[in-house]
Amino acid sequence: MKASIAVASLLALAFSGSAISAKAPSKSEGNEDSLSLQKNVLADGYFSNNHCETYIEQLVLPEQGILRSISRTFLADDNLIYITGGTTTVSGDFEKLFRTSNHMTNPALLEAKSKLNSNGYITGYSSTLYSKQKVKDAVAAREVLWGNYAKGSEQRKNINSYIYCKIAENVLGKGEDANVFKEYLAYSESRVKSADIGYFNVSADSAYYGKSVNTGNQFAEPKKWDGSRFFVIRASFKNLDTESRLPVEGSLFINYNGKDYEFDSVEPIMLEGYNIWFKKVNPLITMKTKIVYRIPNEIHGEVFWRPGRNPSDTKLWLGYIDAAKAD
Structure with missing residues (x-):
């Protein structure tokens, strides 16, 4: 990035x-x-x-x-x-x-x-x-x-x-x-990378994008589609409550040609360390995970992430991405 x-x-x-x-x-x-x-x-x-x-x-x-x-x-x-x-x-x-x-x-x-x-x-x-x-x-x-x-x-x-x-x-x-x-x-x-959102302190630690997620497991790697690539957020969720709570992935937003495009469907990667899968987090414990979205090759611009269960509608800043280069 x-x-x-x-x-x-x-x-x-x-x-x-x-x-x-x-x-x-x-x-x-x-x-x-x-x-x-x-x-x-x-x-x-x-x-x-x-x-x-x-x-x-x-x-x-x-x-x-x-x-x-x-x-x-x-x-x-x-x-x-x-x-x-x-x-x-x-x-x-x-x-x-x-x-x-x-x-x-x-x-x-x-x-x-x-x-x-x-x-x-x-x-x-x-x-x-x-x-x-x-x-x-x-x-x-x-x-x-x-x-x-x-x-x-x-x-x-x-x-x-x-x-x-x-x-x-x-x-x-x-x-x-x-x-x-x-x-x-x-x-x-206005471009924060961490914030208290709902029951959690949520941090967008880093992000990357490309043709592959690079899971290291050929069976877990999501299939490539023509005209698309992957955007991966390395995220942290620290539960600030006194009981276990469930974080939610939320949506990726890319401002492209003056419009905000929302991507709220995550790739179903069945591998430890990816996505959330209804896994609750105990009090004061931090869960680190990678959240993966599929995005079109043509899109480029400034990128934000809005974690789920977010009453304040807070978005975390992820930087900028370029349009994919032609093969």
């Missing part, structure tokens, strides 16, 4: 997205030279009084408009990687530099980072400012702007400084996109 997002570099820093339920990739910290632009922006101080525009006053108006637009996407991208555990970000650089200055990082941003660090779900996320495609478009637009000026020119330096200035402004908690992280925080918090 892992997938990575490659988003292009901003100057010498590589912005890269995290995989599902995985920490953004760690990279070595930059040396002193790599922080020179951040330090210059800090010394100029334009970010602290909403004067980042000073860097681009000499650019023609159309270029200023393009730069304002793409800087918002770069900002959202860097902010997103920063709060989900990325170790090499411009936001992270400014957070460190602020500690040695009279500036303070936005407390709400730090709180979001503490909640999401190593637990962000970037894959598939999009917003007004951010998507994989928006980042690619922003990188391409910046390259065009750079191409209008000689390498090492003052104009190129100012283009870079403006983007960094807007990111510093964001870390400080100022500017029109100061709260860009809040939308992603809400997105992440």
